[in-house]
Every structure is written in structure tokens, then in C-alpha cells.
Amino acid sequence: MAEITLVEAVRLALARAMEEDESVLVLGEDVGVDGGVFRATDGLIRRFGPDRVRDTPLAEAVIAGVSVGLAVQGFRPVAEIQFMGFIYPTMDQMVNHAARFRNRTRGRLTCPMVLRAPYGGGIHAPEHHSESNEAMFAHMPGLRVVIPSSPARAYGLMLAAVRDPDPVVFLEPKRIYRAIKEEVADDGSEQPLDTCFVLREGTDVTLVTWGAMSVETLAAAEALAETEISAEVIDVATLKPLDMATILASVEKTGRCVIVHEAALTGGFGGEIAARLAEHGLMSLLAPVQRVTGHDIVMPLPRLEDQYMPGTDRVVAAARRAVEFA
Amino acid sequence: MARTTVASFAIDRVAMLGSDGQMRGAAPAFAADPAELITLYRAMVLTRSFDAKAVAMQRTGRLGTYASVLGQEAVGIGAVAAMRPEDILVPSFREHGAQLWRGVTLEELFLYWGGDERGSNFAGPRDDFPVAIPVASHTPHAVGAALAVKLRGEDRAVVCIMGDGATSKGDFYESLNLAGVWSVPAVFLVNNNQWAISVPRSAQSAAETLAQKAVAVGIDGVQVDGNDVIAVRQVMAEALARARAEGRPTLVEAVTYRLGDHTTADDARRYRDDAEVSPHWEKEPVARLRTYLRGLGAWSRADEEKLLEDCRAQVDAAADAFLATPPQPPETIFDHIYAELPADLAAQRAAAMEGSDDG
Numbered sequence: 001m002a003e004i005t006l007v008e009a010v011r012l013a014l015a016r017a018m019e020e021d022e023s024v025l026v027l028g029e030d031v032g033v034d035g036g037v038f039r040a041t042d043g044l045i046r047r048f049g050p051d052r053v054r055d056t057p058l059a060e061a062v063i064a065g066v067s068v069g070l071a072v073q074g075f076r077p078v079a080e081i082q083f084m085g086f087i088y089p090t091m092d093q094m095v096n097h098a099a100r101f102r103n104r105t106r107g108r109l110t111c112p113m114v115l116r117a118p119y120g121g122g123i124h125a126p127e128h129h130s131e132s133n134e135a136m137f138a139h140m141p142g143l144r145v146v147i148p149s150s151p152a153r154a155y156g157l158m159l160a161a162v163r164d165p166d167p168v169v170f171l172e173p174k175r176i177y178r179a180i181k182e183e184v185a186d187d188g189s190e191q192p193l194d195t196c197f198v199l200r201e202g203t204d205v206t207l208v209t210w211g212a213m214s215v216e217t218l219a220a221a222e223a224l225a226e227t228e229i230s231a232e233v234i235d236v237a238t239l240k241p242l243d244m245a246t247i248l249a250s251v252e253k254t255g256r257c258v259i260v261h262e263a264a265l266t267g268g269f270g271g272e273i274a275a276r277l278a279e280h281g282l283m284s285l286l287a288p289v290q291r292v293t294g295h296d297i298v299m300p301l302p303r304l305e306d307q308y309m310p311g312t313d314r315v316v317a318a319a320r321r322a323v324e325f326a
Numbered sequence: 327m328a329r330t331t332v333a334s335f336a337i338d339r340v341a342m343l344g345s346d347g348q349m350r351g352a353a354p355a356f357a358a359d360p361a362e363l364i365t366l367y368r369a370m371v372l373t374r375s376f377d378a379k380a381v382a383m384q385r386t387g388r389l390g391t392y393a394s395v396l397g398q399e400a401v402g403i404g405a406v407a408a409m410r411p412e413d414i415l416v417p418s419f420r421e422h423g424a425q426l427w428r429g430v431t432l433e434e435l436f437l438y439w440g441g442d443e444r445g446s447n448f449a450g451p452r453d454d455f456p457v458a459i460p461v462a463s464h465t466p467h468a469v470g471a472a473l474a475v476k477l478r479g480e481d482r483a484v485v486c487i488m489g490d491g492a493t494s495k496g497d498f499y500e501s502l503n504l505a506g507v508w509s510v511p512a513v514f515l516v517n518n519n520q521w522a523i524s525v526p527r528s529a530q531s532a533a534e535t536l537a538q539k540a541v542a543v544g545i546d547g548v549q550v551d552g553n554d555v556i557a558v559r560q561v562m563a564e565a566l567a568r569a570r571a572e573g574r575p576t577l578v579e580a581v582t583y584r585l586g587d588h589t590t591a592d593d594a595r596r597y598r599d600d601a602e603v604s605p606h607w608e609k610e611p612v613a614r615l616r617t618y619l620r621g622l623g624a625w626s627r628a629d630e631e632k633l634l635e636d637c638r639a640q641v642d643a644a645a646d647a648f649l650a651t652p653p654q655p656p657e658t659i660f661d662h663i664y665a666e667l668p669a670d671l672a673a674q675r676a677a678a679m680e681g682s683d684d685g
Binding site for chain 1: 414416443444446447448452453455456458460463464465466467468469470471472473474475477496497500501503504507508661662663664665668669670671
């Protein structure tokens, strides 16, 4: 079993999915000969040919829209949007069409497609390359929003996303595309969608996160352990539909919760989790829910980018505030 | 300096049956058989009959907002008459006639416009797309569906119908462009009815024709008299033949006129007067084909009366059936969001149903 990176795991899962199901196609800008700007589709065109690995013109709306047409007609397209800042033209297709075909035809036509995109900051990329807009998609009924936090998770969740009968927005934390290596068995096993994963068990405080922030959050848990604070870390993995039961069960145990995400504070998905805790977990809470998030500011250009990114220190401080609150 | 012409183009306009009901030049082969033309005529009259009923029902609170196709019947009917049953229609919201021809029932149309999703669960053309409301947003679907049939090696083509307003949108351009690059068997048909709600064609684009928008993406473009169902059918048949045989997409601009309001929620008197509209009644497609059929001696006054009566009866029966159809049970609003109801949504459904029980 080989140790691979997250981006390699994405590629491995795509290859596996294409191998096992001829209706799976990959399309997007530069996904063919170039293998994708992050190499997530590297080599697929040689293996599966240009009919199934399709370079598109530079046109995000039609990349999503043509995928909708393919999916409704029985294919399972996996479309790549190169960066999160370029994903907005796809919103019309994802929200007005991909998310709605099943419902508006009462199940006659369905849209089993995956829209995948690298997201988030931390790699000092140009303007419009570093956004975290997962909450936008999570707000939309009919979509699944899936974010892996490790190579194994990326492999298993990508397979599940491609096999899922409904549209999935699969956001890949590009900051950790190559930061973590992990043994991943290419055995075609998927990991469950709509499920939160407990990355680390603990008893004093629950740290809830997803994507690349799982690195800082796990590091915070480690730092907290040195001061005798036992933190449980939950990787949400599928934001929509949300597995709130796992989070509630953890907070029932710990009584304290810190939600960590890179996206901006207002309207961020952490707000939804906090609201659910208030609705269903109030009696378990021993302290106000803390949020450690990006600020409500435009993503700074690389020289000040680090000022935006929530770091381990902020997570540790928030956890301490929660634990020390009466 | 060397300046040479590196590209040039011309756009043809095809017209056959004049507004006086006289054929200009040779008619296409299918039009030699009056029975074929009568089939087209019946379909247009049924469409108009449905249209009048739908508007009347909306006015009396028995139907939702409805988009009339009055005066543009030849566009949809001509297009689908050139299609095969196994082809795929990707319609906009003014293609009632086209949908009826394809096997969507009058009752399903009433259901849809009456606010019931079951109206898009057609029993007939199972692969046809439901109407697209966001303008031009369905054009990429046609490219996707056409690529799907091409990759499967099927002998099918896709027809996508949209309005003139759609041609101003980016997704329209992106779709035509991709259809050209990928050589998919798709035909894009613009129902140029001259008005996008209140915005006239002249304010929609500085282009001389909408058909020439094909030139920019390297596909075929042609304009046709959209009030001439014979010409529309012929032009569409030729475009579909190219699509099937060579994977060559075509943009067809059918020039017609929106005799009614944009929808029942619109009042066209706010932006255009009778003097603008009335001349177009002289060119409308139904009367013109009737005149031609009469001239051929293929259509009598009695035929006309019987047809109108038949259409009324069919439409009335469908309307009654729609009105007698109970709404879907409340909990079904949750049923088709995902293939399987996720736990999170199941909880919301349970809570909602508990609430509705209280009411």
C-alpha cells in the first residue's frame, strides 16, 4: 500500500471510478493533456482517452451546464473548476438545474454529477484563487457539499460522490493537496457521505472543523493536551446534508464547542452548526459556542494572506475560553 | 500593410408559404402531401386552443402564471415535426405546441402551469427535458445531452428551443461554442418573437440577424420565416440531417411575432401599442396555412368547424381532469430532493408534518 497525497488520492479515486463505470467522464479546463493545473487528472487522458477525459473551452457556466445535460442523459460527469474564485458562473447551473432536476420531474430525470474544485487559501496564489465559499453551496437544497480532510478521506469520499445518484459539490482543500501523505488502499472502498468523522476523541471540548483547517485543529488538540485539556476533533466532511447527530453526541459529552473554518464569519457554515447546537444541545452546553473563522474581509493578496488564515493559536485560545468559562 | 479578408459570411433566409397563403417557389417533398400539412395544421390549432384556455383559466384564478405562444405556433410545431420520437427536446417555457406534438399531454401541461411538479413527469417523451425558466440556462443541457447520445453512438439528435432574449446571454454563446468544438448533434432554434418582455429585438442586439451568432462559433446559421410552418419544418429537417450525419450543429432563427403578452403577468400595452401589433395578425401562421390548404381544396369550412370543436373538447376535458386532480400530499415536498431522504431532512419532514397536523 502506497503513501499518497490528497491530490493523488483524488486522481486515484477518479481513475478507479472511471475503471469501474464507463459512464464516468472527467471534463474541465486543462484536465486532459495537462492533467489539471494541480495534476488531479494527470494521466487519465492516456488511460481513458479523450472521449472520457475532455478538455473544455474556458467557460465555467457551460462546464457545469454540459455536465447537467450529460448527467440527465445517464452519464456521471466529474467536472473540474480550476479555482474557487471562478466557480460563481456555475451557480446558476448547480442551483437552478443540477439541484432541481429530480424534484421538478418527480424523479423522472436525475443529475448524478460531481463538481469539483480546489478551495481555500494558504498557498499564496493570485487574486480570486483562495476563497472558501462552501456555505454558498451548502445553503442550496438538493446539493451535497463534501470536503475531504486527508488523502484517505479524499479517496473514499470521491468514490462515494461519483457513485451518488445526486449532484455533489466536492471541494478539495488545496493547501493540503500535498502537505499530508497517507497510506491509501486503492480497493474501491468508499467512505460514507452525510457523515461526520471523529478524528480524535476527547472529553473537555469539541472542536468541529472540515477541510484544511483539520490540520490546525488537530494541532490545537495536541497543544491543549499538553495542558491537560482533552479535545475531541470532528471532521464534518459532508456539510450538506449535515450529520448533526455526531456533533450533538460529542457536545453532550464535552459541554463545549469550538467551530473552526477558513471561510468568513458571517453566513459561514459554522453559524448553522452553532444554531443547531442552540436548538438541540442547549442543555448540554456549559459555555458559549466559539467560532474561529476567517474575517469578514476580502481575501488579502499573498503578502497579507497569513493575517486572514485562522491559525492553531486562535483555535487553542478559543478552546481555552470555552473550557475556562465557568 | 497587407489587409486581406480572412473570413466572410452570409446568412440565408428561408421562406416558402407567404402571408397570403401562396407558395413561393417549389414546396419541399413532404408538403406535396396535403395530409402531412393537415397534421401540422391540426397541431397548431390544438396549440392555439390550449393557449386560449390556459390564458382564460389564469384570468379566472384556476391556473398559475402562463406564457402564451399565440402567433408563434409554427416555430415549435415545425421544429418537432422534423424530429424523430427518439430525439430529445430541450425546451424553454413557450413550447407548449412542441411538447404536445412530442407526447406531453394537455393534462400534464395544465398540471405544470397549474403549479404541480407532476406536470414535468411526462408519461410520453421520457427523455425530453422539462421547460427551462431561467432564460438560456438550458442551452448547455442540449450540448450535454447531444454529447451523451454521440458518445453512446446513438442515432439521435437534440433540439433546444429558446427565445430571442436568450441570444444575449453568455450561456447561449458558451453552449453554441462548445457544440461547435465538440461537433455534437444539436440544433438550437431561436423563437425570435421580437420581444423579450418589454425589450424589443432592436434593443437586444446590434447584430443584423440572430442567426449570424452562429458564425462567431463556427457552426451553421440560418434564418427562417417563423410563421411558415412548412419552411420551419424543412429548415429543421435539414439541420437535423446535418446534425445526425456529420455532427454539425446549427443555429436556426425563426422570425415570428409575439401576438400576446409575455406571460399572463405582463401587460404589453405598457410598452407597445396596437399599431405595432396589428400588422402582425396579417402574417400569423395558422390562417396562412389554412388559406393554403383551402386553395389546395384540402380543407373545407366543415373540416375547420369540426377541428375547432374537437380541440375545444380535448382541451376542456384535460382542463377538467387537471382541476379534478388532487394536489400531491404535503409530505411529498420532501420526497424528490435526494434519491434517499437524508436523516437531516427526514427530521425536518417529521417536524413539518407534525406542524401541518396541528393546522
